[in-house]
Amino acid sequence: MQVWTKLFAKSPFKPLIKHAEVVLETVETLERALEAWENGDYENMRKYAKKVDDLEDFADKIKEEIRDSLSSKLFMPVDREDILRYLQRQDKIADAAENTAKWLLVRDPNDIPEEIKHEVKDLVIKMSQESIKAAKLVYDAIVQMDTVIESGFGEKEIEEEYRLIKEIGSVEHKIDELDTKFMEIIFKNSSKMDWGLGMYLLNIAKTLSGISDMAKDAAERIRLMMNK
Amino acid sequence: MIELLSNPWMFITIAVGLFMAWAIGANDAANSMSTAVGAGAITPKQAVLIAGVLEFIGAYLFGKSVTETVRKGIIDASQISDPNVIVYGSIAALLAASLWLLFASKFGLPVSTTHSIIGGIVGYGIAYAGTSIVNWSKMAQVVASWVLSPLFGAVVAFVIIKLVSKTILQQKNPIESAKKWAPVWIGLAFVVIGSMFHIKVMHGNSLLIALSRYGVTAGIGAFLISYALLKRNFQATDPYWGAEAIFRKVQVLTSAYVALSHGANDVANAIGPVAAVYAVATMGLTGMKVPVPRWILAMGGLGIAIGVATYGYKVMETVGKKITELTNTRGFSIDFSAATVVLIASWLGLPISTTHTVVGAVIGVGLARGVKAINKDIVKDIIISWFVTVPVAAILAGIMFKILMIVG
Numbered sequence: 001m002q003v004w005t006k007l008f009a010k011s012p013f014k015p016l017i018k019h020a021e022v023v024l025e026t027v028e029t030l031e032r033a034l035e036a037w038e039n040g041d042y043e044n045m046r047k048y049a050k051k052v053d054d055l056e057d058f059a060d061k062i063k064e065e066i067r068d069s070l071s072s073k074l075f076m077p078v079d080r081e082d083i084l085r086y087l088q089r090q091d092k093i094a095d096a097a098e099n100t101a102k103w104l105l106v107r108d109p110n111d112i113p114e115e116i117k118h119e120v121k122d123l124v125i126k127m128s129q130e131s132i133k134a135a136k137l138v139y140d141a142i143v144q145m146d147t148v149i150e151s152g153f154g155e156k157e158i159e160e161e162y163r164l165i166k167e168i169g170s171v172e173h174k175i176d177e178l179d180t181k182f183m184e185i186i187f188k189n190s191s192k193m194d195w196g197l198g199m200y201l202l203n204i205a206k207t208l209s210g211i212s213d214m215a216k217d218a219a220e221r222i223r224l225m226m227n228k
Numbered sequence: 229m230i231e232l233l234s235n236p237w238m239f240i241t242i243a244v245g246l247f248m249a250w251a252i253g254a255n256d257a258a259n260s261m262s263t264a265v266g267a268g269a270i271t272p273k274q275a276v277l278i279a280g281v282l283e284f285i286g287a288y289l290f291g292k293s294v295t296e297t298v299r300k301g302i303i304d305a306s307q308i309s310d311p312n313v314i315v316y317g318s319i320a321a322l323l324a325a326s327l328w329l330l331f332a333s334k335f336g337l338p339v340s341t342t343h344s345i346i347g348g349i350v351g352y353g354i355a356y357a358g359t360s361i362v363n364w365s366k367m368a369q370v371v372a373s374w375v376l377s378p379l380f381g382a383v384v385a386f387v388i389i390k391l392v393s394k395t396i397l398q399q400k401n402p403i404e405s406a407k408k409w410a411p412v413w414i415g416l417a418f419v420v421i422g423s424m425f426h427i428k429v430m431h432g433n434s435l436l437i438a439l440s441r442y443g444v445t446a447g448i449g450a451f452l453i454s455y456a457l458l459k460r461n462f463q464a465t466d467p468y469w470g471a472e473a474i475f476r477k478v479q480v481l482t483s484a485y486v487a488l489s490h491g492a493n494d495v496a497n498a499i500g501p502v503a504a505v506y507a508v509a510t511m512g513l514t515g516m517k518v519p520v521p522r523w524i525l526a527m528g529g530l531g532i533a534i535g536v537a538t539y540g541y542k543v544m545e546t547v548g549k550k551i552t553e554l555t556n557t558r559g560f561s562i563d564f565s566a567a568t569v570v571l572i573a574s575w576l577g578l579p580i581s582t583t584h585t586v587v588g589a590v591i592g593v594g595l596a597r598g599v600k601a602i603n604k605d606i607v608k609d610i611i612i613s614w615f616v617t618v619p620v621a622a623i624l625a626g627i628m629f630k631i632l633m634i635v636g
Contacts, residue, residue, distance in 0.1 A: 006336060007590060007607070008266065011553045011600030073605045077597035150468050150555070152393030152598055156400060 009074050012066060012083055013146045019062045019090060020139040026055040026094040027135040027211060030101055034128045038121045042108045052101035059094040063087055077149050078225045086221035090142070092214040093135055100207040107200055113192040116185055120201060123182045127175055127208040134171045134215035140164055141222050148226065158226055168219040172212040179209040237315050237636075238509045244322040245502035245524075246531045251329035252341045252494055253283065253535020258543040259338050259583050260486040265547045267559035269479035272544035278480075279487040279540065280533040286491025287529030288522070290429040295500045295520045302346050302370075303353035303361045305516050311508040313356050316632035317625075318501035321348030324624035325497070328617065333539060337613035340581040345497040346370060347621025355626035369578075374614050377580045380573070381588025382595065385565035389598045392561055396471050406471040407458045414478050415451030417564045421485045422446025424571050428489040435575040454478075475556035482563040490582070491532060499528040553600045558593055565589040584614060 033048035066087055070080055112120055141164040148157045182205040186198055261275040270278065298305045308314060325344035332339040353361045392413060399405035423443035426432040458474065499520060507518040566585045573580035587610055594602040 006603055007587075007610075008553055008599065009601035009603045013600065073603060075594055075602040075604050075607075076600065077594075147468070149597070149600060151397040151402075152389065152596070154393065154398030156398065 022059045030097045049101040056098040089218035096210040131211040134212040165219040172216040175212040241505040248326040249498035249531025250535040251326040253532035254539035257536040257540030263559035264483035266554040280536040282487040283491035284529040284533040286488040287495035290492035291495045317352035320625045320628035324348040347618035348625040351622030351625030352629040377584035378588030380569045381585035382592030385589035385592030389561040411455040414454045415447045418450035419443040419447030429492045472556040475560045495528040562589040
């Protein structure tokens with residue numbers, strides 16, 4: 001063993017990016033499940049929902065590996081605590097996607113009232129598209145964080161990072177609006193459905209908006225990494 | 229030469245001297261080449277080839293033809309009246325230093341070869357004549373260098389990496405800035421390399437001449453060449469990749485220079501004691517300085533080159549695999565800072581160890597948020613190893629010297 005090889009420890013950013021990739025894939029798979037759900041293709045919906053669960057497990061494994069490798073003996077440009085807190089938030093995005101998948105598996109909703117069916121499904125798909133956007137932005141943001149460090153915390157790169165964080169915030173805001181609209185529709189038409197279906201639909205929307213909430217939290221953590 | 233080798237003590241000395249040269253090559257090859265290999269500027273194979281050839285050239289062509297019998301005048305050789313003491317002492321010092329270097333290489337501690345041989349010489353000096361023979365003011369300088377080298381290395385590297393970042397990486401358009409600024413940095417690096425070449429390799433002793441005649445010429449030349457080259461054909465889409473690509477080429481040159489100057493300087497650690505024994509064998513006495521026959525210099529250079537090729541190769545391979553986080557701009561900053569500190573130190577007459585300065589520079593770049601992760605524990609180990617080098621080599625050499633005195 002040579003000192004030069006031990007002096008430089010592995011940077012945690014490559015594994016963080018890898019983890020973000022898996023998180024993004026989890027959310028993308030959830031979108032496929034929701035598309036299948038929209039088309040009433042419940043077999044595929046279940047297949048994808050189960051895959052979301054597997055991917056979430058995989059993300060957890062990567063998270064644990066990163067945790068174990070980030071000993072307090074490392075001297076890094078970014079605080080170890082900040083990295084670990086960020087990682088936890090990033091992992092929660094996948095957890096949120098898994099929550100939605102769980103609700104999807106509860107029942108096959110063939111009984112959504114005809115007059116709101118189209119609108120409800122449309123909103124869910126819109127929300128899932130926005131969630132993907134949020135997860136993708138988080139991935140971009142952590143890649144950009146790597147660039148920020150690469151540039152020695154250059155102002156230009158920090159500005160770009162702030163732009164991404166802001167964008168995540170606006171996506172989250174958009175999903176919240178969609179969620180509110182969704183709830184209004186459900187309650188307006190509550191007499192037309194049983195409580196089970198109502199609860200089922202509301203929770204799908206709620207967990208979907210949870211994905212972007214987690215993305216926003218993760219983005220806030222990146223902001224903290226930069227202001228050392 | 230033949231009758232020399234028939235002298236058993238001379239033969240043993242040469243063998244031990246070769247062993248020491250080998251240990252220097254094994255231990256230091258990684259230090260001079262590691263940033264270049266780690267940042268992917270050269271492959272381990274290329275590193276070994278460049279280092280081996282240039283260490284030999286540095287030692288053979290630029291090694292001092294008159295060498296100190298006692299490295300850095302650390303003990304007062306005039307107090308030694310018995311030529312046998314020089315013979316046994318030199319063998320003991322060489323053996324102790326090489327064993328310690330071997331041990332350090334095994335455990336990956338970048339210790340200074342100069343300090344190892346100094347420890348060995350102090351050890352036999354004290355075993356022979358007690359502590360009064362040691363030149364304590366010189367010893368104090370050695371101790372001071374443990375603190376000064378890493379400190380200067382860290383401070384300079386911190387400033388350099390900040391400036392390189394500011395002028396290139398943090399600009400609105402890194403590629404355009406790299407085209408403008410990279411030649412400036414390359415030029416500055418060559419001012420240092422040119423001056424160092426005069427002082428360290430050709431053993432000139434005036435910084436003014438070194439700077440004006442060699443440094444400025446090399447600097448301006450390098451500036452113009454790199455400026456022209458970058459203007460003509462430089463296409464890169466990714467600004468950071470573009471900046472790295474420029475510095476990758478520069479790193480090859482800086483590491484080549486480090487190998488050359490290391491050979492020219494550190495060969496004395498192995499052949500100084502050999503030359504002392506040679507002087508005793510041929511003239512029957514020795515002073516503070518003795519002429520070195522060219523074949524001894526060649527032998528030292530060869531020993532270092534073999535050390536680089538055999539053990540150094542293994543080291544380089546691990547370095548190449550393990551340090552993937554070091555970028556070329558940072559590798560360049562580390563090398564450039566270390567060379568600058570060594571230059572300024574030789575001018576001010578401060579005892580600075582290159583190895584220690586490089587380690588300091590790595591830490592400095594880390595403090596400037598320029599290295600993605602540094603292992604704190606290892607830094608601690610390194611610093612401890614610096615402090616124990618002299619005493620360990622001294623105790624080992626003292627014991628061996630006593631044994632040789634009884635046996636011989």
